[in-house]
Amino acid sequence: MTPTESPAPTGGPRRAAFIFIFIVVLLDILAFGIIIPVLPKLVERFMDGKTDEAARMYGYMTLSWGVMQFFCMPLVGMLSDRFGRRPVILISCLGLGLDFILMALAPDLTWLFIGRVLSGATSASFSTAFAYIADVTPQAQRAAKFGLLGAAFGIGFVIGPALGGVLGGFDPRWPFWAAAALALSNVAYGFFVLPESLPPEKRAQFQWKKANPVGSLALLRRHPELFGLAGVLLLMNVAHIVLPSTAVLYMSYRYGWSEMAMGLTLALVGVCAIVVQGGLMKPAIAKFGERKLLVIGLIFGVIGFAGYGLAPTGIVFLLAIPVMSLWGFAGPAAQALMTRHVNATEQGQLQGANSCLMSISGIVGPLLFTQVFSVFIGTQKGWHLPGAPFLLAGMMLVLAVWIAWQVTRSEINTTPPDAPRA
Numbered sequence: 001m002t003p004t005e006s007p008a009p010t011g012g013p014r015r016a017a018f019i020f021i022f023i024v025v026l027l028d029i030l031a032f033g034i035i036i037p038v039l040p041k042l043v044e045r046f047m048d049g050k051t052d053e054a055a056r057m058y059g060y061m062t063l064s065w066g067v068m069q070f071f072c073m074p075l076v077g078m079l080s081d082r083f084g085r086r087p088v089i090l091i092s093c094l095g096l097g098l099d100f101i102l103m104a105l106a107p108d109l110t111w112l113f114i115g116r117v118l119s120g121a122t123s124a125s126f127s128t129a130f131a132y133i134a135d136v137t138p139q140a141q142r143a144a145k146f147g148l149l150g151a152a153f154g155i156g157f158v159i160g161p162a163l164g165g166v167l168g169g170f171d172p173r174w175p176f177w178a179a180a181a182l183a184l185s186n187v188a189y190g191f192f193v194l195p196e197s198l199p200p201e202k203r204a205q206f207q208w209k210k211a212n213p214v215g216s217l218a219l220l221r222r223h224p225e226l227f228g229l230a231g232v233l234l235l236m237n238v239a240h241i242v243l244p245s246t247a248v249l250y251m252s253y254r255y256g257w258s259e260m261a262m263g264l265t266l267a268l269v270g271v272c273a274i275v276v277q278g279g280l281m282k283p284a285i286a287k288f289g290e291r292k293l294l295v296i297g298l299i300f301g302v303i304g305f306a307g308y309g310l311a312p313t314g315i316v317f318l319l320a321i322p323v324m325s326l327w328g329f330a331g332p333a334a335q336a337l338m339t340r341h342v343n344a345t346e347q348g349q350l351q352g353a354n355s356c357l358m359s360i361s362g363i364v365g366p367l368l369f370t371q372v373f374s375v376f377i378g379t380q381k382g383w384h385l386p387g388a389p390f391l392l393a394g395m396m397l398v399l400a401v402w403i404a405w406q407v408t409r410s411e412i413n414t415t416p417p418d419a420p421r422a
Helices: 013-035 039-046 051-083 085-105 109-122 126-136 139-170 174-193 213-221 224-240 242-255 259-310 314-339 344-377 388-407
Strands: none
Touching (some): 013 126, 013 139, 039 051, 039 242, 051 109, 051 126, 051 344, 085 126, 126 139, 126 344, 139 174, 139 314, 213 224, 213 344, 224 388, 242 314, 242 344, 259 314, 259 388, 314 344
16 A cells, blocks of 8 residues: 555544644644744835835735635645545645745845745645545534644644744844755655545546635535535634734734744634634534534634734733634634535535635735735824734624624524435
8 A cells, every 4th residue: 555545534543633633734834933023024125124124025026925815725725635635734744844945045026026925826735624624524523623633723823923032133034944854844744644544546637627715715615504604714814814914014013022032922822712712612512513603703803903903012912812812613613514515525626615715815915915014004104903813803893703603593404414314
């Protein structure tokens, strides 16, 4: 049996398979988290310390990253449906490690920009990780498992930004080297221990019409509730982009925090995410159900963004973090609701479509929020509201709350789409 044809985990091995993919995602998020505190500041250095111009340029860089995700994620999703999840994850991790090396060596803004573009292509495998979880998890348990996978994101954002902030305090290039080492170690780990989750008999034929963004998104129109939840997910993704695109520049500009302080702040965000998605998600699902928990999470997101945008001091900003973390209920609940409407052979395509929504937000969000931030801190205008991007993101979640409640009003069909029917 070849490394790409490991047996699909069933029954007892499901827990082990989940642990494997949890560690794979954790190492990837660690690699991303390490560079978060330093990448915007590195751009700012290349722009001679001009924060408003750096915000615009960083927005263009993040936009290019989102464009690459838009085109690559549905392709990656279809490839994983055809050839299995494991080879897609391993190849992506290898490309990501090499890309971090390129950014570590970048002599100027042009090469850093190129590295960011390539990163958009090589980091398109997160959809495959979610498809992997759908493969090995019974339908009723998927929300809780997606929540635990969200905890991996939280752990990565505890250790990653804190480590990146410390390393960046010595040299802004060091975090990129550390990220490269983590990504490449992920390849070695996955090659030796990660089993395949999709057996050959459940694999779908590769179809170019479904591997492009438009074809991938067509799946979301199959059911009214699925389409509505896709709209909610899109609004959530766009709103979330305000954090990676403007948070570091915002904290530095408004509160005067150093790279280390910002890294530790992002670590606190990760701790709160671990508590919510790793510890509270399962009992919350049991108590409220997926529909109510989706709406509850979105409401806390609205409150959290208001707190970020209006916080007059750094202490108030920090106090808003635990509130914002409860937004973490919404994502796993929405994902679990969406998986109910496709069968086993389409889970990769669904996650590819969801990731395509994420990449659309990666195209729209960075340019939107960085330009809003730039305008509201610019000296040429008569207003000064640095928190405007966060307030705009909160307004998006208000709309998402209304849509979510409306489209999930009908009773959820608890029969798995791929189960035998009478």
